[in-house]
Amino acid sequence: MTAQLQKATAPPAGRPGDPERPGATCTPYAPGAPPVTAAASPAPPHLLEACGITKTMGDKILLHEVSLTLDRGDLKVLIGPSGGGKSTLLQCIHFLNPPDGGDVFLDGESARDMSRMNICLFRREIGMIFQDFNLFDHLTARDNVAVALRRVKGWAKREAYDRAMAELDRVGLASRADLYPAQLSGGQKQRVSIARALAMDPKVMLLDEPTSALDPELIGEVLKVIQDLHEGGMTMLMVTHQVGFARHMTKEFLFMESGRITESGSPEELLRDGSGSRTSDFCSKLSEIQGG
């Protein structure tokens, strides 16, 4: 009852770009505080919006009120030094590791308000690609892709297998469907994991350094799949150190350091010679190591 009254009397929470409250930022989540409602915004909601994500571990603040938005078809690239909170941010957005403060909206729906069951529905709308693949070791490539279709979406075995084969075909691995993860190369494993995520028809894909655990000659095949996805209109947020690859695909770099997004902008802007940005400094160090 109290909560309802609070909701009714609370002023609409401010959001970035809200015309009625210029300069307002979204309110970080706190118990008892009025909920951040995406409906308060007159603008159509972003496909995905992370608002004031905060995450602490003990005394350490891993994420400091990080906000970002993704619109349909966007590819945004998170770069920055290790330990800056990039992976943690992806896990918080996915609610795999629920944030301590802030909220995530998918199509305007708050993840914070969801029940445990609905969080599972929320998660399956967002695909996650992990640095070390995390394929299910005891299942074949085909079953890796089909298992969630069968157990989460409740599809029949035949339908799930058909779809799994279609997805494996899309990443060029239909001929490897009966092999187990231990029989695949790193690049093939990562492509299976992409197929596994795609089979769930996610609205957004989060990619956490998808090529960092790969041998250099295997990186290309994975990047090719990611590029195809982007050209197919998939909305993606990618953490990567492949700056050379990313700068040609993305319109926006987000530079993350010490739990904050400290710089953002187009690659041209940030990487322009003499821009003096932290991003350009970081990227030139990276390219020294990677040799271009």
Added chain:
Amino acid sequence: MGTLEFYRTVLFPALNKGLWVSIQIIVPSAVLGVAIGILAGVGRSLGTSRLSRALDAYVAVFRGTPLVVQLMMWYYGLPTVGVFLESQFGPGVSPLSSLFRLSPYASSVTAFALCSGAYQSEYIRGALLSIKKGQYMAALSLGFTRAQAFWRITAPAAARRALPGCGNEIIYLIKYSSLAMIVTMSELTGQAKGIATMYFRYLECYLATAGYYLALVTLATWLLSWMERRLAIPGDPGLS
């Protein structure tokens, strides 16, 4: 009686009878032990802190005391509880107090299953701890509930890791089933002892008995490695 005659008419018939009793003890104890081990092992690794502390205490007690002592407690000690109840509440509680009088068979299976379960839970817990969290996270990211992610992804991987350890414990169990003799069970060792003392042929009787146990253990080992081969994952050096 000639030696061969003794083997044919006395020793082997008695040992065969004992073998059958031993099997009747070993199989249910092993099945119950694995079941208890799974429940306790899962509870200890994933349960609430209160549950896992209670299960830790169970393991500490049953792993920390000699099995012979446990066996004698179940068979000789427990009926005292019934006697005490009757002395306190009169003969009306005798249906209840009779629950505390376990047969030799029931006390053997109880003792073996509980002791074996304590060890099994340790193998199960270790296997669960060895499974990387990443696969579980990946399952959650696909929309699995936590229970589904555990039973569909973590558990099958952990079962393969636990199998060699659990099999080892079953092999121990086959041998410590011989302790049932001290609660008057005429199982393999009990029969051997009876015949040996009656005919003063200790060496032959115990040698033959050892052969029977060796055969049982060999059979179990063979079954377990067959299971390991069946469950092995192609290409995985750690499991195949």
